[in-house]
Amino acid sequence: MPDALMIVAQLGFCGVGAWLAHIDIREHRLPNRILAPATACLLAACVAAAAFDGSAAALVRAVAGGAILGSAYLALWAASRGGLGGGDVKLAVPIGLVLAWDGWPAFVAGAALAFVVGGAWAIGVLATGRGTRDTHIPFGPCMVLGAVLGLCVT
Numbered sequence: 001m002p003d004a005l006m007i008v009a010q011l012g013f014c015g016v017g018a019w020l021a022h023i024d025i026r027e028h029r030l031p032n033r034i035l036a037p038a039t040a041c042l043l044a045a046c047v048a049a050a051a052f053d054g055s056a057a058a059l060v061r062a063v064a065g066g067a068i069l070g071s072a073y074l075a076l077w078a079a080s081r082g083g084l085g086g087g088d089v090k091l092a093v094p095i096g097l098v099l100a101w102d103g104w105p106a107f108v109a110g111a112a113l114a115f116v117v118g119g120a121w122a123i124g125v126l127a128t129g130r131g132t133r134d135t136h137i138p139f140g141p142c143m144v145l146g147a148v149l150g151l152c153v154t
Contacts, residue, residue, distance in 0.1 A: 001052040010102070028136065035091060059101075062101035070092045073088055092143065095111075105154045114139075114147065122137055
């Protein structure tokens, strides 16, 4: 049952992530009205999986992952002076939850791949002449795609 819950949660994350990516690309924002319930649902799924499994190890790992990735993005937000949005910080929490729930290798891969995807996107924008070094690209889609890729490669 815990594995089935994880798969359902991951599929739900992919759906909500695609929705958030679409909004971020169009509006350069990640709405709290979507992020808060998505985070709560992921956390509830982690709790339910721990209850069915009889072990809190995955739950503790998931909560730690959410806290670690959220804190890392908060530090990046503070250091970036507007280069990273507050929505990205809030999105890091459910991404950390879902990645760490799957395991630390998925967490590391997904967190790192977000920056690889973001770098590739920025290079594409520059190479095609669709922007300059000062062009802001939405990072939420990069975070979501990085997380999905991290789950796929581990």
